[in-house]
Ligand code: NAD
């Protein structure tokens with residue numbers, strides 16, 4: 001039986017991935033190691049707790065002895081665990097260095113010592129920095145991270161590369177564009193705007209709203225990770241993108257339109273410091289070498305996603321209580 005350690009599996013992408021894999025591979029066994037930080041949420045995994053092929057362990061990827069103990073039995077490691085929000089990394093970079101770089105290094109050490117078959121690092125297109133009006137991020141684009149978040153992810157990527165080059169650890173790195181879909185914490189653009197629109201609260205748009213992101217449905221990302229895990233060539237980096245560039249303001253307007261709300265809810269606010277202007281991914285490599293391509297169009301994906309948040313208002317209300325309330329007050333007061 002194939003045994004896979006998923007870290008950060010209670011977050012947005014990790015929980016979608018665990019669901020996808022349990023369904024697709026009923027013979028695989030999964031351990032989910034997650035610290036349950038403010039955005040880790042066991043409700044993202046409701047319905048699968050009793051699956052005999054799934055075990056949840058609450059713990060920190062920086063915890064060496066725990067990581068060694070868990071990884072002893074594992075064939076593959078997929079590292080989703082990270083601090084992920086750019087705005088929080090601007091407020092307080094330290095935890096980003098700890099979880100994203102040190103945590104990855106602890107996992108890499110254990111993977112190397114225990115001889116896992118593959119270490120798959122889930123990274124981001126943000127490590128490449130910012131694009132002007134033209135051009136795309138390719139796998140050989142130099143890393144030029146601009147935020148403490150993206151710098152910590154770039155640091156982790158380089159450690160993963162170093163463990164491959166120095167210690168022959170079998171690895172892949174995936175660098176994906178912005179994801180959207182169910183179970184995304186409402187501090188990120190799309191769920192935040194849906195949540196605020198539903199509550200008839202202001203929709204805070206940074207700067208001129210013309211920054212561009214390349215949006216990919218989380219289920220398409222999960223399919224790509226699955227493909228890299230099984231077929232990725234040892235040591236390679238794969239970019240994953242939706243070929244779906246959108247300006248922030250257009251997304252915000254689309255959400256308002258879908259929900260039948262007025263554009264007067266839009267509020268332009270002070271720009272994010274160091275705000276990357278444009279991300280766009282060239283995903284030719286994964287498309288030609290591994291045969292992956294996105295299935296969702298943005299129109300279908302966003303409509304389905306809005307529907308999901310409408311149907312899961314309880315989930316939204318719960319994650320928006322507590323620590324998140326204080327953070328949101330600080331950010332947008
Ligand atoms: P998320 O913030 O929703 O979830 C992160 C998860 O990691 C949470 O469950 C959290 O509890 C856990 N975690 C954090 N620190 C930990 C630690 N020290 N030990 C154990 N668990 C810890 O993030 P996400 O959006 O699901 O992103 C998952 C991964 O994908 C990240 O590595 C991120 O950089 C990458 N990524 C995200 C996007 C995106 O658009 N969301 C795009 C590309 C890449």
Ligand code: TYD
Pocket residue numbers: 085086087126178187188189190192204205206207211212213248272
């Ligand atoms: P975000 O979801 O934080 O992802 P990232 O910064 O990692 O791409 O933000 C997506 C875009 O939306 C980014 O250009 C910043 C912008 N944004 C806003 O305009 N207002 C907001 O309240 C948030 C959270 C983001």
